[in-house]
Amino acid sequence: MDKRPIGVFDSGVGGVTVLKEIQKLIPNENYIYIGDTASFPYGSKSQKTIIKLCKKRIEDLINNNVKLIVIACGTATSQALEEMQKIFNIPIIGIIEPTVKYLKDNNIRKIGIIATAGTIRSKGWEKKIKQNIKESDVQSKACPLLAPMAEEGWINNDIAKLAVHEYVKDIKNIEALILGCTHYPLFIDSIKKEVGKNVDIINTGKMVAKEVKDYININNLQNDKRNKGITKIFLTDIECNFINVAKKLMQIEDISIKKLNN
Ligand code: DGL
Numbered sequence: 448m449d450k451r452p453i454g455v456f457d458s459g460v461g462g463v464t465v466l467k468e469i470q471k472l473i474p475n476e477n478y479i480y481i482g483d484t485a486s487f488p489y490g491s492k493s494q495k496t497i498i499k500l501c502k503k504r505i506e507d508l509i510n511n512n513v514k515l516i517v518i519a520c521g522t523a524t525s526q527a528l529e530e531m532q533k534i535f536n537i538p539i540i541g542i543i544e545p546t547v548k549y550l551k552d553n554n555i556r557k558i559g560i561i562a563t564a565g566t567i568r569s570k571g572w573e574k575k576i577k578q579n580i581k582e583s584d585v586q587s588k589a590c591p592l593l594a595p596m597a598e599e600g601w602i603n604n605d606i607a608k609l610a611v612h613e614y615v616k617d618i619k620n621i622e623a624l625i626l627g628c629t630h631y632p633l634f635i636d637s638i639k640k641e642v643g644k645n646v647d648i649i650n651t652g653k654m655v656a657k658e659v660k661d662y663i664n665i666n667n668l669q670n671d672k673r674n675k676g677i678t679k680i681f682l683t684d685i686e687c688n689f690i691n692v693a694k695k696l697m698q699i700e701d702i703s704i705k706k707l708n709n
Contacts, residue, residue: 449668452477452679453659454508454516458489459598460692461630462519465542467697468652469517470678472660476670478678479511481707485683488594489522490563490628497565501527505535507681507707514668515540517655521627522563525571538662545654546625547575555647556580559618560587562627563594572627586621590614590628597630600692603637611637623647633696681707 455466459482466480483489486500501523508516515538518524518531524541531539550558560572567589576583592610601607611634618624624646626632632650639648663669670676682689685706693702 448671449514449663450477450670450674451512451514452479452677453663454479454481454511454513455519456481456483456504456508456516457520457629458483458487458522459594459630459687460689460696461594461597461628461633463693463696464629464632464650465517465519465652465655466678468650468656469659470676472656473663473669474676475672475674476663476676477674478676479508479513480678480680481507482680482682482689484685484687484689487598487687488563489520490565490591490594492565494526494565494569497523497526498530501531502534505531505537505539509535509537513537515659515662517659518542519629519652519655521571521629521651522565525562525566525569538666540655540658540662542629542651542655543571543575545658546649546651547572547579548658549649549654550576550623551579555623556582557584557620557622558586559621559624559642559646560585560627561590561593561614561618561624561631562587564589564591566627572625586618587627588614588618590631593634594628594630597633598688598692600688600695602633607634608637611641615641618642621646623649625649626651633692680704683707
């Protein structure tokens with residue numbers, strides 16, 4: 448039995464879409480979430496900066512005695528995961544590999560990806576897909592406005608719908624659309640309308656949750672099954688709209704947030 452929490456981080460509220468899926472699957476685990484709101488958005492920053500930020504956030508989580516870390520961010524996964532796995536001696540799971548595994552297992556080849564500018568520029572998704580799925584056909588599109596709109600809580604208004612339409616309209620003839628930024632599940636309704644019901648819209652949090660569960664089972668890191676999991680949320684800057692969006696996402700009224708001392 449291992450009571451230590453699972454650490455999860457993102458630039459802001461997007462990673463809560465991943466946290467929520469992991470909590471659903473393993474509610475008996477304890478969690479520490481860091482939203483790096485002081486450095487939001489990650490999507491427009493250079494790889495060098497992303498590596499520096501990820502290093503700091505992982506150190507923060509390790510200082511909080513976590514047993515495993517989830518990089519609940521597409522931008523950070525695509526540009527810093529490998530480097531972090533080299534530096535730190537703790538299991539670190541990103542959002543790309545578990546999702547590509549799902550695509551492969553389901554024989555999905557015609558794939559659309561929407562993500563931040565940094566993620567698309569890095570070609571992190573394309574590389575992993577090409578390595579694992581023969582004859583894949585990938586269309587990708589950077590959507591730099593969506594994550595800031597999600598942080599603002601502009602999820603279902605006309606501007607959000609228009610932005611989703613503008614970004615997704617040219618992606619055609621796909622079997623699945625990967626939400627390659629963890630903020631994008633917040634726009635799921637508009638995205639569904641845009642791509643139609645025959646396209647599998649992939650919320651990476653679900654695949655990550657399965658990967659985390661399998662990992663802790665295989666490595667004997669599970670908490671007591673009877674434990675009622677506790678989640679602690681830290682932000683690097685609390686002057687933001689995080690709490691309102693997180694409440695909607697987690698469907699709870701009472702969220703307490705602490706400023707991370709850094
Ligand atoms: N949620 C993040 C991602 O998955 C980052 C968005 C941002 O900070 O630009 O890419």
